[in-house]
Amino acid sequence: MMLNSILEKALSFKRLNDDELLCLLEERENIKDIARAADTLNLKINSNKVSYVVNRNINFTNICDLNCRFCGYKRTKKSKDAFLLNYGEIIEKISEGKNAIGIDEICVTGGINPELKPDYYFNLVKAVRDAFPDIHIHAFSPQEILQLSISLGKPYAEIILKLVKLGLNSMPGTAAEILAEETRHKICPEKLSKAQWVEIIKTAHSLGVKTSATILFGHIETNIDIVEHLSLIRRMQDETSGFTEFIALPFISLKTSLREKVNSAPIPDRIFKFYAILRLYLDNFKNIQTSWPKIGVSAALKSLECGTNDFGGTLMEENITKSAGGTFGEYLSESEIINLIKSAGRIPVRRDTLYNIY
Numbered sequence: 001m002m003l004n005s006i007l008e009k010a011l012s013f014k015r016l017n018d019d020e021l022l023c024l025l026e027e028r029e030n031i032k033d034i035a036r037a038a039d040t041l042n043l044k045i046n047s048n049k050v051s052y053v054v055n056r057n058i059n060f061t062n063i064c065d066l067n068c069r070f071c072g073y074k075r076t077k078k079s080k081d082a083f084l085l086n087y088g089e090i091i092e093k094i095s096e097g098k099n100a101i102g103i104d105e106i107c108v109t110g111g112i113n114p115e116l117k118p119d120y121y122f123n124l125v126k127a128v129r130d131a132f133p134d135i136h137i138h139a140f141s142p143q144e145i146l147q148l149s150i151s152l153g154k155p156y157a158e159i160i161l162k163l164v165k166l167g168l169n170s171m172p173g174t175a176a177e178i179l180a181e182e183t184r185h186k187i188c189p190e191k192l193s194k195a196q197w198v199e200i201i202k203t204a205h206s207l208g209v210k211t212s213a214t215i216l217f218g219h220i221e222t223n224i225d226i227v228e229h230l231s232l233i234r235r236m237q238d239e240t241s242g243f244t245e246f247i248a249l250p251f252i253s254l255k256t257s258l259r260e261k262v263n264s265a266p267i268p269d270r271i272f273k274f275y276a277i278l279r280l281y282l283d284n285f286k287n288i289q290t291s292w293p294k295i296g297v298s299a300a301l302k303s304l305e306c307g308t309n310d311f312g313g314t315l316m317e318e319n320i321t322k323s324a325g326g327t328f329g330e331y332l333s334e335s336e337i338i339n340l341i342k343s344a345g346r347i348p349v350r351r352d353t354l355y356n357i358y
């Protein structure tokens, strides 16, 4: 009865409160009802359309000074497979993406490499912008902005504005992981704090720089942690309207030090329920993205019936999930994505990073 009233409330566009969110998270029996309600709500908001972006991920270094316990990507400088891309290599990757599949966005992030001077970041943006005046540069997580701010002794706003002047368009809202201090401290003790993440994102939004919003789930977080995280993100969106989409990233455990603490990767039903709850609770997010590199293509297609409306991107390369033990590949062509979305009975629409439809 309680569940039905929550679902009816969401379906009549009334905002769910945090107790109702917790109730949905704790529901174990009627998962299909939650998914069905999320699908109905999504169809009311986005009709039958599913968007995607033609983009390329560029991870410029895997050398990292931090030790996040969910990470299988980082390497030390001495590791045999450590790498740091120079600008020529980055430009070459973008050229390849443009020529092969017509990318219009690059998503650029890397490890927190102690040897990289701030100029590496600024000149990277400038080099890309000089070579590709029209490409959308979606780059640098709040963690990287924090590093630049510390290195230069300058406020976040100054760092972000300088990057924007050089050509940055938007930022990934990654490094959020779980925005609940105790659990955050257990899984990524050296990462920026919740307060720092919030301040950097709000600063970006205040300067007109849009970001995504993310969560890493399926590790050691509690339902209370998830409520804290989603409630904060929803309040921030009320305040700034600066988030373009919400991306929920299931924890891939195989090659990470957190794996002993987690019995298994989140099971598909839990993932579908999670996506559905996002749709029902995040009433100020039009776009909820599924993640085919993390959950696989068939689960991503099924998630389109659970409230998600965005299929993500072509990516071309995806090192971070693969390094953690993900096995679902790194590239889907645009035509593959179109056909997959059609096979799910939805209408594919190509978008840009800011969700303008072509």
Ligand code: SF4
Binding pocket: 064, 065, 066, 067, 068, 071, 072, 073, 074, 110, 111, 112, 143
């Ligand atoms: S998640 Fe990012 S910051 Fe953390 S260890 Fe891995 S590469 Fe470094």
